[in-house]
Amino acid sequence: DNLGLIVVDEEHDPSYKESVMPRYHAREAAVQLAKILSATLVLGSATPALESMYKARKGEYRLLSLSTRVPGRKLPQVSLIDLKQEKKERGGSDLLSSTLLTEMSDCLGRGEQGILFLNRRGFANFLICSRCGHVPKCRNCDISLTFHKKDRLLVCHHCYWKEGAPDLCPACRNISLILMGAGTQRVEETLQKGFPHNRVIRMDADTTRSKLAHFRLLEEFRQERGAILLGTQMITKGLHFPNVTLVGVVSADTALNLPDFRAAERTFQLLTQVSGRSGRGEKEGKVIVQSYNPTNYAVQLAVAQDYDSFYEEEVGKREDLGYPPFSQIINLIFLSKDRQVAEEGSTTLKKMLGGSRLAGEGLEILGPAPCPLPRVKNFYRWHIIIKMKGDGQEKNFIREVLSSFYRRKKEELRLVVDVDPVWIM
Numbered sequence: 392d393n394l395g396l397i398v399v400d401e402e403h404d405p406s407y408k409e410s411v412m413p414r415y416h417a418r419e420a421a422v423q424l425a426k427i428l429s430a431t432l433v434l435g436s437a438t439p440a441l442e443s444m445y446k447a448r449k450g451e452y453r454l455l456s457l458s459t460r461v462p463g464r465k466l467p468q469v470s471l472i473d474l475k476q477e478k479k480e481r482g483g484s485d486l487l488s489s490t491l492l493t494e495m496s497d498c499l500g501r502g503e504q505g506i507l508f509l510n511r512r513g514f515a516n517f518l519i520c521s522r523c524g525h526v527p528k529c530r531n532c533d534i535s536l537t538f539h540k541k542d543r544l545l546v547c548h549h550c551y552w553k554e555g556a557p558d559l560c561p562a563c564r565n566i567s568l569i570l571m572g573a574g575t576q577r578v579e580e581t582l583q584k585g586f587p588h589n590r591v592i593r594m595d596a597d598t599t600r601s602k603l604a605h606f607r608l609l610e611e612f613r614q615e616r617g618a619i620l621l622g623t624q625m626i627t628k629g630l631h632f633p634n635v636t637l638v639g640v641v642s643a644d645t646a647l648n649l650p651d652f653r654a655a656e657r658t659f660q661l662l663t664q665v666s667g668r669s670g671r672g673e674k675e676g677k678v679i680v681q682s683y684n685p686t687n688y689a690v691q692l693a694v695a696q697d698y699d700s701f702y703e704e705e706v707g708k709r710e711d712l713g714y715p716p717f718s719q720i721i722n723l724i725f726l727s728k729d730r731q732v733a734e735e736g737s738t739t740l741k742k743m744l745g746g747s748r749l750a751g752e753g754l755e756i757l758g759p760a761p762c763p764l765p766r767v768k769n770f771y772r773w774h775i776i777i778k779m780k781g782d783g784q785e786k787n788f789i790r791e792v793l794s795s796f797y798r799r800k801k802e803e804l805r806l807v808v809d810v811d812p813v814w815i816m
């Protein structure tokens with residue numbers, strides 16, 4: 392009871408949320424703890440979570456702004472590469488633009504180092520128009536539709552809207568839709584081919600199974616002149632390499648089109664963070680961001696380092712669609728080794744929830760649908776997303792429904808209740 396101050400740095404970071412039971416959010420736990428102990432709580436971030444900034448704007452939190460950067464460090468120079476333009480001019484479909492390759496070659500030639508960032512292994516495929524940048528989205532949820540090759544369907548993994556995959560781009564009527572998301576492993580080959588005398592160090596879930604591997608790879612990169620580090624999310628955090636003067640984001644689109652209502656926010660955070668990796672020493676840094684949608688607000692405003700405008704734009708969208716902070720989300724995940732058991736469980740619970748007078752008033756129920764990751768470690772995964780707008784009675788109602796569901800559910804069905812999920816996967 393002697394605790395006077397709690398500091399949560401990088402408060403927007405989704406890894407504060409526990410991914411196994413009990414699924415608490417460390418930031419929200421800190422908020423409660425500070426309340427109980429009447430302690431002061433400081434939430435710090437260059438890209439605050441939308442929910443936190445919303446509370447600050449409402450006066451629930453007090454907003455303190457730092458308007459200057461660490462002395463002596465300049466903002467890196469950021470360029471956006473329009474892949475539509477690249478494709479038109481060069482015709483190719485390579486993942487690396489000629490601008491990025493030229494800059495990389497210059498950087499390595501000076502004995503400096505480069506980092507290339509790929510989004511976490513693209514598990515969700517989506518279609519994107521290589522002529523106009525259009526991505527087919529769900530008309531109910533505004534999230535990107537996932538492409539299912541087997542039956543050529545576009546599927547919404549929030550509400551299970553399905554439609555046939557079009558041959559022509561619905562926006563510009565050209566035969567120009569290409570498949571994105573997978574195939575990023577090709578980047579390593581392309582790099583190695585383009586720079587045969589330089590070492591390419593790949594860092595992802597596969598090459599860093601043990602904790603030591605993680606440190607060893609980073610240490611190797613630190614010591615090697617003219618090396619390229621190619622990696623996923625794990626290379627964006629807090630690393631300090633004074634010799635890195637070029638950072639490339641291979642595709643802003645894979646982040647923008649994650650099947651998750653927070654995709655734009657995650658993209659903004661990611662691009663801001665990635666940009667911070669370049670030019671951390673005395674040399675000036677460059678950042679190159681490739682995208683088919685370079686005019687997207689999350690991309691544009693991240694490049695301009697304009698958090699306030701991003702917040703305004705994004706909070707308006709969330710309000711229109713009733714996503715947090717204008718509702719609370721509960722993700723109910725049904726797991727079973729038997730696909731039918733998982734699906735039936737979700738259908739049954741949906742019926743139990745839907746029969747209430749609250750449905751349509753304080754409760755909106757999306758799905759059931761297969762999760763964006765439909766099968767993990769032999770378990771089939773279905774889910775229902777609940778948007779909750781009221782306060783007390785909706786929660787009590789859901790609690791009652793869940794406990795009666797638990798009493799009658801099949802033994803081989805597992806139900807995960809994720810309140811305030813940070814990823815919907």
Ligand SMILES: [Zn+2]
Pocket residue numbers: 529530531532533547548549550551552
């Ligand atoms: Zn939908």
Ligand SMILES: [Zn+2]
Pocket residue numbers: 520521522523524525560561562563564565567
């Ligand atoms: Zn198009």
